[in-house]
Amino acid sequence: MAKKYEQIADALRKDIRAGRLKPGDRLPAETALAEQFRTSVPTMRQALSVLQAEGLVEKVHGVANFVRKPRRLVQRSNDRHQWEKDRARGDETERRSTGATERDTGLAIDDLVFSAQYRRTEADEDLAEAFGVPQGTALLERVYRTRYREEGEPFSLVRSYLVYDVVAANADLLDETQEPWPGGTQNQLYTLGIELGEITERVTARPPTVEEAEELGITAGVAVLLLRKACRDINGSVVEVSDVTSPGDRTEMVFRTPLARW
Amino acid sequence: MAKKYEQIADALRKDIRAGRLKPGDRLPAETALAEQFRTSVPTMRQALSVLQAEGLVEKVHGVANFVRKPRRLVQRSNDRHQWEKDRARGDETERRSTGATERDTGLAIDDLVFSAQYRRTEADEDLAEAFGVPQGTALLERVYRTRYREEGEPFSLVRSYLVYDVVAANADLLDETQEPWPGGTQNQLYTLGIELGEITERVTARPPTVEEAEELGITAGVAVLLLRKACRDINGSVVEVSDVTSPGDRTEMVFRTPLARW
DNA sequence: GAGTGGTCTAGACCACTGT
DNA sequence: CAGTGGTCTAGACCACTCC
Numbered sequence: 412m413a414k415k416y417e418q419i420a421d422a423l424r425k426d427i428r429a430g431r432l433k434p435g436d437r438l439p440a441e442t443a444l445a446e447q448f449r450t451s452v453p454t455m456r457q458a459l460s461v462l463q464a465e466g467l468v469e470k471v472h473g474v475a476n477f478v479r480k481p482r483r484l485v486q487r488s489n490d491r492h493q494w495e496k497d498r499a500r501g502d503e504t505e506r507r508s509t510g511a512t513e514r515d516t517g518l519a520i521d522d523l524v525f526s527a528q529y530r531r532t533e534a535d536e537d538l539a540e541a542f543g544v545p546q547g548t549a550l551l552e553r554v555y556r557t558r559y560r561e562e563g564e565p566f567s568l569v570r571s572y573l574v575y576d577v578v579a580a581n582a583d584l585l586d587e588t589q590e591p592w593p594g595g596t597q598n599q600l601y602t603l604g605i606e607l608g609e610i611t612e613r614v615t616a617r618p619p620t621v622e623e624a625e626e627l628g629i630t631a632g633v634a635v636l637l638l639r640k641a642c643r644d645i646n647g648s649v650v651e652v653s654d655v656t657s658p659g660d661r662t663e664m665v666f667r668t669p670l671a672r673w
Numbered sequence: 674m675a676k677k678y679e680q681i682a683d684a685l686r687k688d689i690r691a692g693r694l695k696p697g698d699r700l701p702a703e704t705a706l707a708e709q710f711r712t713s714v715p716t717m718r719q720a721l722s723v724l725q726a727e728g729l730v731e732k733v734h735g736v737a738n739f740v741r742k743p744r745r746l747v748q749r750s751n752d753r754h755q756w757e758k759d760r761a762r763g764d765e766t767e768r769r770s771t772g773a774t775e776r777d778t779g780l781a782i783d784d785l786v787f788s789a790q791y792r793r794t795e796a797d798e799d800l801a802e803a804f805g806v807p808q809g810t811a812l813l814e815r816v817y818r819t820r821y822r823e824e825g826e827p828f829s830l831v832r833s834y835l836v837y838d839v840v841a842a843n844a845d846l847l848d849e850t851q852e853p854w855p856g857g858t859q860n861q862l863y864t865l866g867i868e869l870g871e872i873t874e875r876v877t878a879r880p881p882t883v884e885e886a887e888e889l890g891i892t893a894g895v896a897v898l899l900l901r902k903a904c905r906d907i908n909g910s911v912v913e914v915s916d917v918t919s920p921g922d923r924t925e926m927v928f929r930t931p932l933a934r935w
Numbered sequence: 936g937a938g939t940g941g942t943c944t945a946g947a948c949c950a951c952t953g954t
Numbered sequence: 955c956a957g958t959g960g961t962c963t964a965g966a967c968c969a970c971t972c973c
Contacts, residue, residue, distance in 0.1 A: 414942070440958065451944045456959085464880050473951030473958050489930045496932050610930045616878035616896040616921030618726055634878040634896030634921060645934065659878030659896060666928040668751045668872045670758050672907065676961070702939065713963045718940085735939050735970030941969070950960070 419448050419458035427467055427478055434480040438468070441476070466633055466660045483559060485566045485657065487515050487638075488665040492610050499597040506594035512557055521560070527590035528554045531575060538572055541641055541652045549575035551585065556626075564628025566661065571596065571653040577603065596642075596651060608645035612666070614638050616659055627658045634659035681710050681720035689729055689740055696742040700730070703738070728895050728922045745821060747828045747919065749777050749900075750927040754859075754872050761859040768856035774819055783822070789852035790816045793837060800834055803903055803914045811837035813847065818888075826890025828923065833858065833915040839865065858904075858913060870907035874928070876900050878921055889920045896921035 426432045438444065438459075445455040459476055462468035469479045491511040498506055513520055532552045539546040551573045558565040578584045581602050592599055597607060619627065619635045627635065636659045642651040657664075688694045700706065700721075707717040721738055724730035731741045753773040760768055775782055794814045801808040813835045820827035840846045843864050854861055859869060881889065881897045889897065898921045904913040919926075 416942080442958090451946095453945090454943055457942085470959070471952085472960065474953080475958065489928060492930050493932055496935075500935065606935055607932055608934075609932060612928045612930070614876050614898070614926040614928070615924065616898050618896065634880065636876070636878050662877065664876040666751060666874045666876070666930075668754050668874070668928075670755055670869055670871060672870075673758075673762065673868055678961080704939090713965095715964085716962055719961085732940070733971085734941065736972080737939065937971105937973085939969100939971075942967085944966080945964095947963080948961085950958100952956105952958075954955080954957105 415450055416454050416457040416461065419450065419455065420461040422448075423458070423462060424465075424467060427462075432478045434478050436478045438476040438478070464633070482562065482658075482661045483566075484661050484663060485516060486663050486665055487567075487655075487657075488667065489610070489612065490665075490667055491515060492607075495595050495597045496607060499594055499601045501594070503593055506598060510591060510593075511595055518559075524558050524560050525591050526556045527587050529585065529587035530554070534572075538652060541639075542572075542574065542649050544574065551575050551578055553587070555590075562628075564626065566627070566658065568623070568626060568656040569653055570656075571651060573651055577605075577650070600644075600650060605650055606645050607642050607650070608647070609643045610640060611643070612638055612640045614664060623656060627656070629658045629660065636662050636664065638664065677712055678716050678719040678723065681712065681717065682723040684710075685720070685724060686727075686729060689724075694740045696740050698740045700738040700740070726895070728891075744824065744920075744923045745828075746923050746925060747778060748925045748927055749829075749917075749919075750929065751872070751874065752927075752929055753777060754869075757857050757859045758869060761856055761863045763856070765855055768860060772853060772855075773857055780821075786820050786822050787853050788818045789849050791847065791849035792816070794834075796834075800914060803901075804834075804836065804911050806836065813837050813840055815849070817852075824890075826888065828889070828920065830885070830888055830918040831915055832918075833913060835913055839867075839912070862906075862912060867912055868907050869904050869912070870909070871905045873903045873905070874900055876926060885918060889918070891920045891922065898924050898926065900926065 423432070432438075439447070441452055441455050441459070445452045448455060459468055459470065463470055467479055469477045471477060491514060494514065495511050510520065512523060516523070530552045532550050534542060534544060534546055534548040534550050536546055538550065539548065542548070553571045553573075555569040555571065556565040557567050557569075578599075581599075583589055584599050584602070600607065615637050616634045617637065619629060619633070623635055629635070636657045638655040638657070640651075640653040640655065641649050644650050685694070694700075701709070703714055703717050703721070707714045710717060721730055721732065725732055729741055731739045733739060753776060756776065757773050772782065774785060778785070792814045794812050796804060796806060796808055796810040796812050798808055800812065801810065804810070815833040815835075817831040817833065818827040819829050819831075840861075843861075845851055846861050846864070862869065877899050878896045879899065881891060881895070885897055891897070898919045900917040900919070902913075902915040902917065903911050906912050
């Protein structure tokens with residue numbers, strides 16, 4: 412015997428997949444749906460919550476339930492690191508032409524909206540360990556949000572950290588109004604005489620916090636992908652640490668590993 | 674004004690973090706808890722479902738709610754690929770000594786339990802595209818489950834695909850009782866004269882299907898990490914495709930990208 | 936069979952959104 | 955203000971686990 416809320420979810424899912432319900436469509440009120448499916452409102456709500464967890468339905472408090480618009484997939488490849496390094500010493504015209512995010516997404520700069528906020532902070536236990544510096548060391552925290560012009564919420568939230576005293580050697584690097592910086596962080600580091608030698612990225616997934624769900628425009632039940640990137644210079648010191656938070660339902664992270672020949 | 678179910682969840686979360694409720698502890702029955710928190714059973718259940726989504730509480734139908742045991746973190750690094758390649762031509766004693774999974778997890782073979790099932794299948798649209806072969810091409814599907822001896826459910830579920838006619842050249846490779854194969858897939862390919870040149874891995878996250886939730890011992894609400902690995906030989910042909918499904922709450926995927934010097 | 940969590944119901948009342 | 959979804963309640967009945 413099947414569960415009633417699963418049956419209802421199945422029926423609605425089929426309607427969505429078959430195109431009888433189109434992305435953006437407003438569903439009837441829950442009371443009306445409950446009547447239509449000859450069930451109670453709580454059971455109807457349970458069915459809708461299943462579809463919400465699958466990312467097919469979006470609930471908007473006080474308004475209605477909607478069929479979710481499929482959102483553009485965002486790719487992020489580790490090829491970007493070498494690509495960015497190769498350009499870091501190029502002239503400004505070349506650096507200004509395209510950034511790593513446009514390269515990943517295949518879009519023009521005009522299709523994307525950036526925002527950046529800088530802030531001085533101190534290393535907590537976690538960051539101190541990542542950098543290999545004492546807890547409390549002054550850091551520059553830079554928060555980046557990137558979104559498609561046509562979509563409401565950002566598709567990634569980046570928190571990047573640098574050791575404050577290191578970047579302070581170039582005052583421009585402390586000024587958030589210089590963003591987006593042509594050539595990205597690797598060019599910024601180049602102005603300090605720093606060359607990157609290796610980048611390590613760690614990926615995990617977990618349910619979003621309520622703040623993340625709101626910022627990224629995902630509903631609870633859709634996971635976030637977390638990427639921690641640690642950049643080492645050619646001497647092996649960690650010079651930048653970034654935490655990238657992405658909505659799991661529309662992000663793909665790509666890593667290419669070339670192998671040495673026999 | 675805060676929501677009652679959030680307040681209750683906060684209180685229980687605090688009890689767990691403070692150690693007043695220990696991992697493995699059985700919680701009182703929901704009726705008893707509801708009484709204790711002066712609320713109704715449905716509200717109590719909603720509070721528990723919040724903690725379940727966070728991975729702090731495990732619900733066991735017909736038995737009780739339990740404080741979840743934190744589970745061992747599994748790391749999986751792309752360094753394993755070069756490491757495995759370096760050993761693929763080594764003698765059997767060396768290859769038998771340790772496998773890539775033990776290397777990733779830092780455990781002995783005895784701490785891990787493997788299982789493998791082989792099956793002949795045909796390429797669907799997705800796999801045909803990944804391999805660059807016509808749909809319907811015969812493939813060898815190999816399903817691997819790996820778990821800690823001390824834990825119940827596997828921490829990864831791997832589906833690996835090879836082109837059937839290619840591997841059929843070595844009959845041993847069609848025999849699942851040869852698993853675990855010392856030296857792994859790269860040694861298996863070596864017996865066919867195939868050398869890998871590059872590996873591309875794509876990571877995404879999504880809510881688990883009910884089957885995955887059951888197999889991996891995670892509850893709905895905890896995300897799964899999906900990794901698709903495509904191995905190319907030195908001519909650029911895709912020779913192996915693997916789909917790795919991991920519980921997002923205890924898996925960390927590590928990717929190291931060395932950068933060429935200026 | 937006893938005890939547990941899971942499903943389903945019916946309805947009151949609150950919070951949010953738009954007009 | 956009207957209409958919507960969100961929270962909370964009280965209780966019946968079913969499904970599962972273990973003794």
